[in-house]
Amino acid sequence: MTLTAGPATRPAPARDLVAALTGEPSGQTSPSIYESARLVALAPWLDGHDRRLAWLLGQQRPDGGWGGAGGYALVPTLSAVEALLTVLRRAGPAAAPAAAAHRGLAFLARALRGGAPPDLPATDLIVPALLTAVDRHLAGPAGPPPGLAEWAGRPRLPLPAGLDPARLTRVRGLLAAGRAVPEKLAHALEVAGELAYRASGVRPSASGAVGASPAATAAWLGRPEPGAALDYLRAVARPGPVPCASPITVFERAWVLGILVRAGVPVGAPEPVLTELRAAVGPAGAATAPGLPADADTTAVALYALARLGRAPGVGPLAGFDTGRHFCTWPGEDGASLTTNAHVLDALGEQPSGPGVTGARRRVTAWLLERQEPDGRWEDRWHASAYYATYAVLLALADHAPDGTARTAVERGVAWLLDTQRPDGSWGRWHGTAEETAYAVLALAGAGRSGDARIVAALARGRRRLSELDGCDDEPALWHDKDLYRPTQIVRAAVLAASGRAVEAGPP
Numbered sequence: 001m002t003l004t005a006g007p008a009t010r011p012a013p014a015r016d017l018v019a020a021l022t023g024e025p026s027g028q029t030s031p032s033i034y035e036s037a038r039l040v041a042l043a044p045w046l047d048g049h050d051r052r053l054a055w056l057l058g059q060q061r062p063d064g065g066w067g068g069a070g071g072y073a074l075v076p077t078l079s080a081v082e083a084l085l086t087v088l089r090r091a092g093p094a095a096a097p098a099a100a101a102h103r104g105l106a107f108l109a110r111a112l113r114g115g116a117p118p119d120l121p122a123t124d125l126i127v128p129a130l131l132t133a134v135d136r137h138l139a140g141p142a143g144p145p146p147g148l149a150e151w152a153g154r155p156r157l158p159l160p161a162g163l164d165p166a167r168l169t170r171v172r173g174l175l176a177a178g179r180a181v182p183e184k185l186a187h188a189l190e191v192a193g194e195l196a197y198r199a200s201g202v203r204p205s206a207s208g209a210v211g212a213s214p215a216a217t218a219a220w221l222g223r224p225e226p227g228a229a230l231d232y233l234r235a236v237a238r239p240g241p242v243p244c245a246s247p248i249t250v251f252e253r254a255w256v257l258g259i260l261v262r263a264g265v266p267v268g269a270p271e272p273v274l275t276e277l278r279a280a281v282g283p284a285g286a287a288t289a290p291g292l293p294a295d296a297d298t299t300a301v302a303l304y305a306l307a308r309l310g311r312a313p314g315v316g317p318l319a320g321f322d323t324g325r326h327f328c329t330w331p332g333e334d335g336a337s338l339t340t341n342a343h344v345l346d347a348l349g350e351q352p353s354g355p356g357v358t359g360a361r362r363r364v365t366a367w368l369l370e371r372q373e374p375d376g377r378w379e380d381r382w383h384a385s386a387y388y389a390t391y392a393v394l395l396a397l398a399d400h401a402p403d404g405t406a407r408t409a410v411e412r413g414v415a416w417l418l419d420t421q422r423p424d425g426s427w428g429r430w431h432g433t434a435e436e437t438a439y440a441v442l443a444l445a446g447a448g449r450s451g452d453a454r455i456v457a458a459l460a461r462g463r464r465r466l467s468e469l470d471g472c473d474d475e476p477a478l479w480h481d482k483d484l485y486r487p488t489q490i491v492r493a494a495v496l497a498a499s500g501r502a503v504e505a506g507p508p
Contacts, residue, residue: 014265017492021256021273027248030477030486031241033059033066033076034126037083038190038215039233039242044090045224046233051240053087053097056080060100064107068476068484069430071117072384074160076483077104078130085137088145098147105134105148108157116162119335119381120480122188128165129191131157175199183293184330186211187245188482190219197222205290207247208232212289213482214242244481250280251288254302255490258346261308262395263442263497269309277302278311285317295330296321297382300343307350315351318344322360326367338371338380339389342396349400358402365401368393369409376416384478385429390417391439398447414448414455421458425465434469435478435491437462438498445498466499 020028036052043049059066060080067076081104084097117123135156138144144151159165168191174181175192180201189196189210196202196219202210208228210216214236221229236246253273260267280286285294286302299317306313321327327344329337345364351357372378372393373386380389394413397406417427417440426432427440441462448455469475475491477484 014260014493014496015268017256017489017496018260018267018269018273020489021253022270024489025249026246027252028488029243029245029248030488031055031239032244032481032483032485034079034483035213035215035244036241037076037079039218039237040083041086042190042215043218043221043224043233043237044087046218046237048237048240052237052242055241056083057096057100060103064103065111066104068384071111071114072120072484073107074111074117075120075123075126075130077107077111078127078134079483081105081108082130082133082137085134085145085148088147089137093146095147098145101145102148102151105138105151105157108134112158112160114160116160118384118480120482122185122191122482124163125168125171125185125188125191126482127163128159128168129193131159133193175201182332183211183291186291187213187216189213189216192219196220204229204232207290209236209246209289209291212245212247212291214246215482244483244485245289245292247289248487249289250277250286250302251298252487252489253277254286254298254305255487256493257305257309258301259442259490259493259497261305262446265497267309274306274309274311278306278313281306281313281317283317284320293330295340296327297329297337297340297343300327300340300347303347304343304350307347312350315347315357318347325363327364335381337382338368338378339382339392341368342389342392345396345400349396361400361402362405365397365406368397369406372409372412375419376412376414378413382480384480384484385436385439387417387427387429387436387439387443388478391443394443394447410447411449414444417444418454418458421462425461426469427462429478430476432465432469433475433478434466434472434495435475435486437466437469438491438494441466441498442494463499466495470495470499 037056039046040052040056065073065077066080067073081101084101087097138151171185172192172195175195178200186202189202199220202220204210209232210220214233217229217233224230236242257267257269281299281302285299287294288298296318303315326336326341329340341364345361348357348361377386378389378393379386383389390413394410398410421427422432424432426437428436441459444455444459477486479485479487
């Protein structure tokens with residue numbers, strides 16, 4: 001897994017981007033504050049520990065928090081603070097970690113008075129686990145770690161409203177009883193504390209990873225014992241900071257190829273990439289990474305990309321995710337994903353018509369239409385920005401909704417995009433970004449009425465601004481995992497496709 005701090009200074013054309021899928025087969029993504037801090041706490045023996053700690057200290061914001069805006073700061077800040085408290089407890093007084101921990105604790109005391117945090121995977125397990133760990137550091141018999149005496153006797157940091165610690169208790173009970181843990185929970189095995197060590201109900205994947213997570217793998221391994229798990233950790237942690245998930249091979253390849261072919265970019269995908277992507281889709285679907293369960297989102301995007309590239313395997317692997325009204329991301333999912341269903345509609349739309357396929361397209365279309373927001377946008381649980389969800393749903397409806405049933409909703413979505421373009425030509429939730437601008441441009445170009453003067457003008461402003469934004473090093477992470485992350489090559493594919501520079505590289 002290659003970690004990247006930001007886009008390259010010279011944009012790569014699509015052929016170089018696709019070639020990189022084989023050059024970096026584990027995938028490329030941004031480093032995770034949450035996950036890196038867990039390794040600082042759990043695996044001080046792992047190569048790169050000092051680099052991880054220095055990186056973590058350097059990521060603290062002026063307000064004392066870590067991570068994204070608003071509620072997105074809660075999980076990474078809790079992880080960073082607990083890691084620094086562990087360092088102080090383990091190694092003794094250290095001015096920089098103590099000062100950073102103090103500012104982080106002050107930030108948490110303010111932030112935890114707010115509402116429930118965003119709906120990220122395992123937040124309901126991670127937050128109670130880390131709050132309990134922080135409380136043990138501050139209120140244990142030995143008192144707070146060196147340099148934090150003023151936190152002695154302070155009230156406990158509160159659990160945010162809406163979070164129930166009972167689920168964490170149940171997960172720990174499964175492990176204590178030696179029972180198998182549901183596959184999706186292995187991704188956050190570190191929440192189990194000491195019970196995660198060599199848990200009999202958990203098995204690493206062939207790559208050595210537990211739940212495709214460095215933190216979960218470190219919690220399961222416990223100490224530097226030779227084997228596949230240690231080899232995995234050494235490889236993924238070599239740069240210092242680590243991602244939330246690795247490898248992301250299938251996820252990255254499916255999304256990159258799907259984005260490019262949808263935008264009409266000629267894709268000369270290497271034969272091994274297509275063969276391996278096809279092999280990743282089994283009868284029960286495809287998983288984002290080894291050690292994670294198969295999911296409808298990855299399955300659908302892979303099926304769509306393969307169909308567009310002449311390798312259509314059929315949509316049989318989606319059958320197990322069909323609830324009768326919509327498609328779940330995985331069986332037993334809490335909630336539902338709009339972008340998963342948009343991607344399912346894409347996959348269904350690339351298949352020959354038949355009673356089963358047509359009926360499923362109608363059901364998914366109706367379900368998506370019901371969930372359009374009053375202002376015309378769509379929101380989803382796998383991305384912080386409505387521009388990603390709106391892009392995915394708009395294009396799926398415009399291309400594959402039966403009998404033009406979604407035209408009114410598509411026009412409302414297009415109107416929302418037009419209305420929310422910023423004066424400088426960009427789009428973005430918090431500020432204009434290349435990623436979100438790319439989604440808006442692709443959605444308007446694919447779903448808007450051709451020749452509409454307002455759309456033509458918006459696209460021209462958007463592409464001009466996109467050429468200015470591309471290459472900026474302050475682009476935020478917007479994708480949901482245990483904290484926010486940025487799948488570098490997937491975002492690069494969207495920016496290249498939207499900017500028109502997918503075939504020929506622009507000037508440096």
